[in-house]
Amino acid sequence: MHVFPPIVLLAQAVSQDDIIREMGRLQRNYQFLSYGLIVAWLVLVVYVLMMASRERRLKREIANLKAMLEERQRK
Amino acid sequence: MRNKILYLLGTAAILILARNIYVISGLPGEEDQGAIFKIIFFHVPLAITALTCGTVACAASILFLVKKDFRYDALAVSVTEVGLAFLAGNLLTGSIWARIIWGVWWAWDVRLTSALVCWILYASYLMIRRAIEEPTQRATLAAVVSIFAFIDVPIVILSIRLFRTQHPGPVFFSSTGSFPHDWSMIMLWNLIAMFMLGAVFTMIRLGQEEAHREIEALRREAHAF
Numbered sequence: 001m002h003v004f005p006p007i008v009l010l011a012q013a014v015s016q017d018d019i020i021r022e023m024g025r026l027q028r029n030y031q032f033l034s035y036g037l038i039v040a041w042l043v044l045v046v047y048v049l050m051m052a053s054r055e056r057r058l059k060r061e062i063a064n065l066k067a068m069l070e071e072r073q074r075k
Numbered sequence: 076m077r078n079k080i081l082y083l084l085g086t087a088a089i090l091i092l093a094r095n096i097y098v099i100s101g102l103p104g105e106e107d108q109g110a111i112f113k114i115i116f117f118h119v120p121l122a123i124t125a126l127t128c129g130t131v132a133c134a135a136s137i138l139f140l141v142k143k144d145f146r147y148d149a150l151a152v153s154v155t156e157v158g159l160a161f162l163a164g165n166l167l168t169g170s171i172w173a174r175i176i177w178g179v180w181w182a183w184d185v186r187l188t189s190a191l192v193c194w195i196l197y198a199s200y201l202m203i204r205r206a207i208e209e210p211t212q213r214a215t216l217a218a219v220v221s222i223f224a225f226i227d228v229p230i231v232i233l234s235i236r237l238f239r240t241q242h243p244g245p246v247f248f249s250s251t252g253s254f255p256h257d258w259s260m261i262m263l264w265n266l267i268a269m270f271m272l273g274a275v276f277t278m279i280r281l282g283q284e285e286a287h288r289e290i291e292a293l294r295r296e297a298h299a300f
Contacts, residue, residue, distance in 0.1 A: 029109040029175060036114040036171040037096060040121065043164040044272065047157075051279055058286040065293040072300050 081275050088271035095265050102258070111175045114168050115246075120266040121165040122190070124273045126228050128158025129197065133225035136218035145288070148214035151221055152204060153280035155197050157273055162194045177241065185234040186242035193231055196224035210291065 095116065105112035132155045139147035169187065170180050181187065200220045207213035235242050246254045254262070 026109065029104070029111045032171055032175045033110050033113055036111075036168045037117065039167045039171060040117045040164050043160060043167065047160040047276070051276070051283070054283055055279075055286075058283055058290065061290050062286060062293065065290060065297060069293065069297055069300075072297070 077278075081278055084271050085275040088268040088275065091264055091268035091271075095261055095268070098261055102261075108176055111172055114172045116262055116265050118165055118168040118172065119262065120269040121161050121168065122231075123266055124269040125158045125162035125165055126193075126231065127270070128154045128161065128273060128277075129193070129225055129228045132158065132197075132221050133228075136221040139214060139218045143211075145210070145214060148218065149281055149284035149288075150277075151218065152201070153277045153284060155200055155221065156280055157276040159194065159197050159201070160276070161269070161273065162190065162197070166190060166194060182241055184241045185238040186231065186240050189227060189231045189234050193224070193227040196220075196227055200224055 099113050099116050102113060104110040132151045135147045135151035135154065138144070139151065166187075169190075173182060173187075174180050200217060203220055204213055204217050207216060234240060235244055
């Protein structure tokens with residue numbers, strides 16, 4: 001990745017369109033890099049949320065089963 | 076105590092990863108690829124962690140078949156699920172990189188395809204487990220599937236060395252590529268953090284497997300009444 005100083009650009013006779021295109025490419029590059037980082041974190045966060053919801057469900061199920069067994073023993 | 080260690084380990088891993096995002100943002104872009112190249116600092120550690128999970132799952136499955144100890148089955152399922160999440164992250168970050176560099180979201184390249192097949196195989200492992208009720212039968216069949224799925228792991232690793240692929244060649248332990256020392260350290264720290272996260276997730280998942288076994292025992296008790 002090169003960011004040319006203005007004098008070098010002039011010397012190479014780079015047009016305004018080339019500069020705009022290069023700026024656009026740079027911006028797109030950073031935009032997609034941020035998407036990549038967000039996705040990497042998001043996958044892990046979603047997995048943690050899934051585990052947390054399963055944990056709650058399992059605890060509820062154990063509590064319900066224990067309560068049911070205690071009730072049956074009392075009868 | 077166990078929970079405290081897990082929280083501590085998880086927090087440390089997140090802090091390392093967050094700090095490294097800041098460090099990575101200050102690095103210059105790679106000469107040909109530009110800033111999108113920096114995705115490698117997450118893409119590769121995600122892949123290494125996922126494939127390590129596959130290896131541990133295979134070892135645990137073999138141990139289950141030999142010793143018939145359900146703790147190994149619990150370890151295999153826990154580590155497989157965690158590895159699947161990491162591999163999903165690896166595939167998605169790779170796809171985002173490919174969109175910029177190759178101009179497409181996906182290419183049926185050997186590396187990409189073998190990684191996708193790996194994800195599908197481990198997803199099938201989890202689906203098979205849901206389909207079988209009887210614990211011994213479920214654990215035995217799942218162990219066989221896990222060992223079979225592991226065949227793909229070395230294919231994923233070696234595909235860029237053995238085949239001509241679009242995927243960039245190896246930059247570590249290779250004569251074709253090189254990585255500056257300070258960049259390697261960032262990569263190493265990210266890898267350590269991912270391993271720590273993987274270990275924390277696996278420990279939590281193992282606890283859930285214990286809870287699952289407790290539920291099955293309570294159900295049997297309820298039926299006996």
